[in-house]
Amino acid sequence: MSTTGLTPTGSLASVGDRRRVVFATVIGTTVEWYDFFIYASAAGLVFSQLFFEPAGQQAAILLSFATVGVSFLFRPLGAFLAGHFGDKYGRRVVLVLTLILMGAATALIGLLPTFAQIGVAAPVLLILLRIIQGISAGGEWGGAVLMAVEHAPRAKRGLFGASPQLGVPLGLLLASGVMALMAVIAPGDAFLEWGWRVPFLLSIVLIAIGYWVRRRVEESPVFAEIAERKVKSRMPIVQLFRKHTLLVIIAALVFAGNNAVGYMTTGGYIQNYSTNPDGPIGLERGPVLWAVAGSAVTWLLSTFFAGWISDRIGRRTTYIVGWVLQLLGVFALFPLVNTGTVGGLFAGVAILTIGLGLTYGPQAALYSELFPASIRFSGVSISYAIGAILGGAFAPTIATALVQATGTTWSVTWYLAGMTVVGLIATLLLRDRSGIPLGPDHEAEQAVSPLYGAKRA
Numbered sequence: 001m002s003t004t005g006l007t008p009t010g011s012l013a014s015v016g017d018r019r020r021v022v023f024a025t026v027i028g029t030t031v032e033w034y035d036f037f038i039y040a041s042a043a044g045l046v047f048s049q050l051f052f053e054p055a056g057q058q059a060a061i062l063l064s065f066a067t068v069g070v071s072f073l074f075r076p077l078g079a080f081l082a083g084h085f086g087d088k089y090g091r092r093v094v095l096v097l098t099l100i101l102m103g104a105a106t107a108l109i110g111l112l113p114t115f116a117q118i119g120v121a122a123p124v125l126l127i128l129l130r131i132i133q134g135i136s137a138g139g140e141w142g143g144a145v146l147m148a149v150e151h152a153p154r155a156k157r158g159l160f161g162a163s164p165q166l167g168v169p170l171g172l173l174l175a176s177g178v179m180a181l182m183a184v185i186a187p188g189d190a191f192l193e194w195g196w197r198v199p200f201l202l203s204i205v206l207i208a209i210g211y212w213v214r215r216r217v218e219e220s221p222v223f224a225e226i227a228e229r230k231v232k233s234r235m236p237i238v239q240l241f242r243k244h245t246l247l248v249i250i251a252a253l254v255f256a257g258n259n260a261v262g263y264m265t266t267g268g269y270i271q272n273y274s275t276n277p278d279g280p281i282g283l284e285r286g287p288v289l290w291a292v293a294g295s296a297v298t299w300l301l302s303t304f305f306a307g308w309i310s311d312r313i314g315r316r317t318t319y320i321v322g323w324v325l326q327l328l329g330v331f332a333l334f335p336l337v338n339t340g341t342v343g344g345l346f347a348g349v350a351i352l353t354i355g356l357g358l359t360y361g362p363q364a365a366l367y368s369e370l371f372p373a374s375i376r377f378s379g380v381s382i383s384y385a386i387g388a389i390l391g392g393a394f395a396p397t398i399a400t401a402l403v404q405a406t407g408t409t410w411s412v413t414w415y416l417a418g419m420t421v422v423g424l425i426a427t428l429l430l431r432d433r434s435g436i437p438l439g440p441d442h443e444a445e446q447a448v449s450p451l452y453g454a455k456r457a
Helices: 015-050 057-073 075-089 091-109 121-151 154-185 189-195 197-201 203-215 221-229 236-262 269-275 285-313 315-337 342-358 363-368 373-390 395-406 410-428 440-446
Strands: 004-006 012-014
Touching: 015 057, 015 091, 015 121, 015 154, 015 189, 015 197, 015 203, 015 269, 015 395, 057 075, 057 121, 057 269, 057 373, 057 395, 075 091, 075 121, 075 236, 075 373, 091 121, 091 197, 091 203, 121 154, 121 363, 121 373, 154 189, 154 197, 154 285, 154 363, 189 197, 197 203, 236 315, 236 342, 236 363, 236 373, 236 395, 236 410, 269 285, 269 315, 269 342, 269 395, 285 315, 285 342, 285 363, 315 342, 315 363, 315 410, 363 373, 373 440, 395 410
Parallel strands: none
Antiparallel strands: 004 012
């Protein structure tokens, strides 16, 4: 068996090099999303009591979830900065910086005094640190995606591109597992007093591991060739919006359809809904967290499968199947959760993750194949950031407000179904570009718009 293969630029890459890239992207994105989801989980479980309690119970929950969404508003800033510097100076340096930024903000949240201790300064500092997390998350994904896909052989981009995608369910699994463990170690009031802080402080160790791993990875071969030829775009973001604005919007809507639904668990909504002692279910915190952690495993498997199968049947077809399954999962979610049992809750979120994985696993390869090499980091990062705002940013807040206004979870179901249909329509507007050359030699071919009915860019 050969131990080498062709990169997108036509150069040889060893199996060992590729394995290091896959390992680094999985570890790095897992750490990054662990940090992000620890916050969302804490927002659903304790932040309303610790930072927003004077606003009243219902308003405090809304404010707590709103802080989850605030970070999304700053993802485009992170995406703009990372895209600009990533297209000019390389993918690797951006990945290292975003990892450090996210870890520092997460650890500081674990040290924050509460409202009872320092008053209104507590929620203000919490929001500021959440904004820093948002900037970091906005820059992280695009770099990780391009490192994985641009190192991949043409026939395995979906599989390689699934590696950074796995960081989301792995981050959710790790975050939910650590939170569940702390609920056992520090039950009841102890969890409110200090137990919730431990997962945030553990980020320091995880960041050190992620930093060490990412520093050992070589720069993307596509960017290395662009740098060698000195053909880097001077203003990649300007070029992106001058020629590809509509494509950015459509690509963003593809992700929005997935992200809105995914944030029912990653954004902390299901955790809050099912553990609220004054709500219709009132389950114990620990079993709910373990159920969510279990659903992260099914999400992980479906995401990996989606990346693999997209190399065989195409990104577009994989997405279409995923949207149908996601829609079925949306309609099954609350009837199962509202059974009031941990088993029903697990079944609901696990079924949902099948469609979520199929509409997330191929995203790295899909996005990378949409944009020309010289502006790819900007295109991928900004599309992702805008999609996150349109989709997941305020999905938990919207869901909470809908239930408070209507008294029924069916209103949430129809909201999520509508977002799924938006994602499906956006996907149908895109041509499948699986296998298109990614190197700088093929900029002219890459610049042809993948939108149906569009002319050459």
